[in-house]
Amino acid sequence: MLHVLTDISWLSVLLAFIIYFILGSLWFTVFFPKLYKISLGKENDTTQSTDPIFFVGPALCCLVITIASALLVYALHIETYQSAFQFAVIVGVGYLFSNTVNIAINPNIPRPILYGLISGSYHLVGIIIVSLILLVMK
Template sequence: MSLAFDVNWLAVLIATVACTVLGGLYFGLAVSRPYAAAMGRVGQPAWRPPASALAGQTVATLLVVITSAVLLRTLDVREVGTALLFGLVVGVGYLAAMVLNIAINPNFPHPFRYALLNAPYFLACSLLTSTVIALLA
């Protein structure tokens, strides 16, 4: 089997923008206080990410979306149900597991809370990405 790199780049762009906007809403509004607590920043001014952090997060999201698009294309996934299953497997098996793996170090005062706050976002983005890619395949 060879990898199929002829992906729908419009779908990649749409999924990347959607995940970036979702991240801003999720982390900026929905879980900003619990996130600060998980990071040990209670009582400190809210962190305002610099442009470089936002750009870095967008590039990382783009790389994940491209990878999913290549895998979905290679596996010839075109049905939304199969795409959602793919998104679930990748979201839980790779992305959520990696969040926990990253959090388990001395720089995270509450690694499990951190992982529980981050994992839903990455799972949602994986499901969203897979759905967009399949719908526009």
């Protein structure tokens, strides 16, 4: 598996990571801000935290997901758009979406299904984009 690290196009990882992270920023602040706030029970909250963890944390998570996906794309020898899309759907639904919903199901999230749909959909779309970028720039 270590040889895969030298085979990876790190430029594709960087580009996929940047797009995945920017998509998240847009997803929660431009595309679905109201629904996201409702899912958190903060529909009337107009304050936005500037604490660095809310920027650095998601960036690091996106980077780890992108690197792990690159390792798998190369190790599994994914070579076609169809197989990259299938990989993304399996990882997106099987891990990212379902884990997001699972995390949301707790007493601190007032609308866990809505939260899971919004956040899980972001990760599903994001991993599809990541997988296609990794394939195209392989």
